[in-house]
Amino acid sequence: xxxxxxxxRVLVEALGWIRQFRDRYVIIKLGGxxxxxxxxxxxxxxxxxxxxxxxxxxxxxxxxGKAISRGMAQSGIEPRFVKGRRYTDDxxxxxxxxxxxxxxxxxxxxxxxxxxxxxxxLHLNSQNVLQGEMLKLKExxxxxxxxxxxxxxxxxxxxxxxxxxxxxxxxxxxSVALDAEGNR
Numbered sequence: 001x002x003x004x005x006x007x008x009r010v011l012v013e014a015l016g017w018i019r020q021f022r023d024r025y026v027i028i029k030l031g032g033x034x035x036x037x038x039x040x041x042x043x044x045x046x047x048x049x050x051x052x053x054x055x056x057x058x059x060x061x062x063x064x065g066k067a068i069s070r071g072m073a074q075s076g077i078e079p080r081f082v083k084g085r086r087y088t089d090d091x092x093x094x095x096x097x098x099x100x101x102x103x104x105x106x107x108x109x110x111x112x113x114x115x116x117x118x119x120x121x122l123h124l125n126s127q128n129v130l131q132g133e134m135l136k137l138k139e140x141x142x143x144x145x146x147x148x149x150x151x152x153x154x155x156x157x158x159x160x161x162x163x164x165x166x167x168x169x170x171x172x173x174x175s176v177a178l179d180a181e182g183n184r
Contacts, residue, residue, distance in 0.1 A: 017078035022055040024052075025165065032065035033102065045108070048170060051149035058118075058163040060112075060174045064104045071095040083137060085097040088148040093184055101125050109172045119170040122160065124178055132177030149184065153177055 028048060034040050065086070072079055072095055080087040089098060112119035118166045122129045132151040136176035138144055154177075164171045176184060 001051060005163075013031065018054045021051075023057065025059060025161075026051060027057055027059045028060050030062040030108070032063035032067065034065055036066055040180055041108075041111070045111050045115055049112060049170075051117045052117055052168065052170055056063065059171050059173065060108065061166065061175065062100070062104060062108060063136060063175050064100050067099045067104060068092075068096050069089050069101045082147055085135075085137075085147055085150055088150050090149070091151045094114075097124065097176055100176050105174045109170075112170055112172070117170055118168060119172055120164060121172045121174075122164070123174050124176055124184060127157075127160060127169070128178050129157045129160055129173055130175075130177035131157075131179070133179055151177055151179065 028044070030041070030044060034044065048058045048060055069079055069087070072092060075091070075095060077095070079089055079092075086092070101121070101123035105123050106130060109119040109121040120126075130153050132153045132155075135147055135150045135152045136144060137147065161171055178184060
C-alpha cells in the first residue's frame with residue numbers, strides 16, 4: 001500500500017509538468033558517455049516512453065563518442081583531436097555513420113519499442129532529418145583549423161519531425177547530417 005501511495009504522490013506532483021508540456025516538443029540529448037551505462041539508458045528511455053504516453057512529443061537525439069572510438073580501434077584507426085573535436089576523415093566518417101546511424105539509432109529505437117513505446121530511427125540511411133554544413137573554427141591568430149568532415153546543424157526537416165511526432169512515434173536521431181549537396 002505504501003508503494004502505491006508513493007507512486008500516486010509522484011504522479012500528482014508531476015501533473016503540473018505534464019499539463020505544461022502536453023503537446024509540446026521536448027528534445028532529449030542522450031550523450032555518448034551515458035550510452036555506456038545500460039541501466040541509465042533504460043531509465044532514460046523509460047522516461048521518454050512515459051513522456052510520449054502523457055502527451056508530450058519527445059525527440060531523442062544521441063551521440064556515441066565512446067562507441068565511435070571503439071569502432072575506430074577495431075578498424076585500426078587512431079583517433080585524432082583538434083581543439084577537443086574529433087578530426088573526421090572519410091574512413092572515420094564511415095565508422096561514425098555505421099556506429100551512430102546503423103547501430104545506436106536503430107538499437108535505441110528497438111529498445112523504446114521493447115519498453116512499450118513506438119519509435120523510428122531517422123538518419124541518412126533511412127529518412128534524413130538533419131541538414132548541416134562544414135564547421136569552420138579559427139586559431140587565435142585567425143588561421144582556419146582543419147577538422148575534416150566535422151559539421152554543425154543548419155536546419156531540420158520540420159515536416160518529417162512533426163509528422164512522426166503526431167503519429168505518436170518517438171524520433172531517434174543521431175548526430176550526423178547531410179549538407180546541401182547530400183554529403184555527410
